[in-house]
Amino acid sequence: MINCEHVTRLSSEQQERRLSLRERLVLKLHTLMCRGCRNFDRQLPLLRQAARHYAGRRDGQHPDRDSEG
Amino acid sequence: MNRDSVGETAGTDVIADTAYTSSLREQMLKFATLQLTDPHLAEDAVQDALISAMNNVSEFAGRAAFKTWVFAILKNKIVDILRQRQRLVYASNLLREDEDEQAVSELFDRNGFWQPDDRPLAWSDPHQAFENAEFWQVFETCLENLPPKQAQVFMMREFVQLDSEEICASAGLTLSNLHVLLHRARLRLRDCLEMHWFKAGA
Numbered sequence: 001m002i003n004c005e006h007v008t009r010l011s012s013e014q015q016e017r018r019l020s021l022r023e024r025l026v027l028k029l030h031t032l033m034c035r036g037c038r039n040f041d042r043q044l045p046l047l048r049q050a051a052r053h054y055a056g057r058r059d060g061q062h063p064d065r066d067s068e069g
Numbered sequence: 070m071n072r073d074s075v076g077e078t079a080g081t082d083v084i085a086d087t088a089y090t091s092s093l094r095e096q097m098l099k100f101a102t103l104q105l106t107d108p109h110l111a112e113d114a115v116q117d118a119l120i121s122a123m124n125n126v127s128e129f130a131g132r133a134a135f136k137t138w139v140f141a142i143l144k145n146k147i148v149d150i151l152r153q154r155q156r157l158v159y160a161s162n163l164l165r166e167d168e169d170e171q172a173v174s175e176l177f178d179r180n181g182f183w184q185p186d187d188r189p190l191a192w193s194d195p196h197q198a199f200e201n202a203e204f205w206q207v208f209e210t211c212l213e214n215l216p217p218k219q220a221q222v223f224m225m226r227e228f229v230q231l232d233s234e235e236i237c238a239s240a241g242l243t244l245s246n247l248h249v250l251l252h253r254a255r256l257r258l259r260d261c262l263e264m265h266w267f268k269a270g271a
Contacts (some may be wrong), residue, residue, distance in 0.1 A: 001180075003182050005174070005181035011128065012248065013248050016233060019235075035182075038142075039192075040259065043259055044259075046192070046195045047255060050199065050211060051224075052228075052230075053199055055228040055229075
């Protein structure tokens with residue numbers, strides 16, 4: 001069934017493998033209509049970037065205390 | 070070619086800086102504990118990795134290189150340990166699965182559509198958040214709040230950047246298990262970041 005749970009799974013798997021043509025169509029059509037799934041789909045690359053950024057931060061957890069304001 | 074004298078100075082500098090070493094050790098411990106879910110095993114793995122790294126410290130010209138390398142050693146140790154207890158992990162994984170499923174499906178209604186309160190919002194200026202130290206505290210807390218198995222595969226995938234086959238082999242998962250776990254981890258992590266950062270800040 002094509003619902004948000006299924007479509008977010010496709011978004012997630014798109015980070016892991018190339019989706020089939022049918023899967024890409026389902027994802028595309030659903031995210032055109034559904035703002036929640038569209039936001040989810042846009043946020044996954046950000047989660048990946050965040051995780052890599054987090055892993056790559058050097059020299060401890062408090063890089064720049066002075067600039068916090 | 071002999072780079073020893075240059076490398077040794079920088080390497081020794083890394084060890085001599087106790088604040089740096091202890092912060093590094095803390096980061097490694099956090100990482101290993103998330104992966105192994107056993108603080109004693111994690112402690113041992115970190116200890117081993119640091120000792121191997123220190124023994125060859127003269128090969129490293131700076132902190133960034135040292136850190137990358139020491140984490141690579143740690144990662145290998147973790148993968149070894151996980152392989153050894155593959156069956157055990159798999160068994161405990163099955164026990165947790167039900168609970169997990171329930172928590173994630175709470176985000177969706179009976180037909181699998183978003184519950185109104187859980188529907189993802191647009192995030193304003195995420196890259197600016199990356200510049201903020203407090204954001205990273207929220208990020209860390211959200212990671213720690215993931216169920217252990219989800220945190221483990223998410224970190225293996227996104228932090229250590231192992232590929233799917235490696236993760237499946239070392240954690241005793243099928244590809245489809247892995248995709249389910251990553252999907253749940255992302256749903257939860259996203260939800261947590263939104264609740265505690267993007268929505269809270271708006």
